[in-house]
Amino acid sequence: MRLDKFVCKSTALNRADAIQLIQNGAVTVNEQVVTHEFAQVHENNTIQLQGHTLIPRPFRYILMHKPAGTICSNIDEVYPSLFSTTNIEHTEELHIAGRLDADTTGLVLITDDGHWSFNITTPTQHCEKVYRVGLSRPIRGDEADRFKHGILLQGESKPTQPAKLDVLSPQDVLLTITEGKFHQVKRMFSAVGNRVVALHRERIGEVLLDVDAGEWRYLSDEEIASFRS
Ligand code: URA
Numbered sequence: 001m002r003l004d005k006f007v008c009k010s011t012a013l014n015r016a017d018a019i020q021l022i023q024n025g026a027v028t029v030n031e032q033v034v035t036h037e038f039a040q041v042h043e044n045n046t047i048q049l050q051g052h053t054l055i056p057r058p059f060r061y062i063l064m065h066k067p068a069g070t071i072c073s074n075i076d077e078v079y080p081s082l083f084s085t086t087n088i089e090h091t092e093e094l095h096i097a098g099r100l101d102a103d104t105t106g107l108v109l110i111t112d113d114g115h116w117s118f119n120i121t122t123p124t125q126h127c128e129k130v131y132r133v134g135l136s137r138p139i140r141g142d143e144a145d146r147f148k149h150g151i152l153l154q155g156e157s158k159p160t161q162p163a164k165l166d167v168l169s170p171q172d173v174l175l176t177i178t179e180g181k182f183h184q185v186k187r188m189f190s191a192v193g194n195r196v197v198a199l200h201r202e203r204i205g206e207v208l209l210d211v212d213a214g215e216w217r218y219l220s221d222e223e224i225a226s227f228r229s
Contacts, residue, residue: 003027004037006047009093009112010054026050059113060094061224064216065209066108072099082108085214097121098129098180098204106131106201107209109219119227120204123161123179127205127227130176131185134198138170143192147175153187160188174202 001009007018007027019037021027027034028048029041041047047054066072070082074091079102083091088110097109097117111117119125143165150159160181166174175185186196202209206226211217 001041001043002037003029003034003039003041003047006041006056007049007054009056010047011049015092021049057090059116060111061113061116061219062088062094062110062216063207063209063211063219063223064108064110065211065213066100066105067213068103068105071102072096072108078102086216088216100201101183101186101199104199104201105213106199107204107207108201109204109207110216116224116227121180126161126178128176128178128203129180129201130174130203132168132198132200132202133173133175133185133189133196135171135173135189136195136197137193139167139173139194140192143189143194146192147188151188151191153181153184153191156181160184163188 003022004015004018007013007022008015011018013021022037023035025033025035026049029039029045031046043056064082064086066082069079070084071077071079073081074083074094075081076084088094093112094110095112095117097111097120100106100108109117109120120127144167147160147163147165150162152159161178164176168174175188177184181187185199189196207219207223
């Protein structure tokens with residue numbers, strides 16, 4: 001981890017203040033003064049700020065129910081960030097493992113542990129994401145078979161990985177995918193001549209959405225472990 005990030009993760013300092021202190025020689029790594037904020041450090045190193053040993057906050061693993069009209073970003077942009085109405089602290093340290101569009105609702109997993117989120121987002125890990133999909137037109141009947149065998153999305157050179165379609169009613173379906181291409185669900189239905197009018201993520205891996213829109217909770221140890229390979 002970069003030294004400035006380590007200092008931020010162990011204190012209440014913001015990045016600019018952490019960099020200033022590092023450049024002023026206030027930080028030592030294994031008793032040596034290090035003045036480059038981009039120096040790589042490891043948690044096993046003894047890192048001190050003005051003589052006080054720094055201990056980074058433990059990783060956080062959060063489940064949130066993203067409301068419609070928010071974006072999966074740490075800061076407000078055209079729409080407010082999904083963090084804007086929460087009391088989650090140090091959101092600048094967090095990232096979202098598999099973003100949702102502004103108009104999509106449902107389950108998002110949030111963490112500051114990049115190794116852990118890799119197992120969720122990397123297609124080769126085959127982590128299932130289940131979406132409930134509202135459609136503008138009734139399905140025709142051949143979609144499940146086409147999704148099972150993979151379809152070529154516009155602008156892509158490789159077909160989608162096998163996906164599972166469960167039909168709840170002609171315009172209300174569940175789609176299970178194991179990758180997260182840009183606008184993937186909307187593009188998959190567009191490729192079979194339909195249009196998504198409502199999209200909600202219900203499950204990632206074994207973790208089910210169980211809080212109301214806008215609410216969040218920490219994951220249990222079992223839920224965290226379920227994503228480790
Ligand atoms: N697929 C989409 O098209 N949009 C999302 O938000 C998630 C998956």
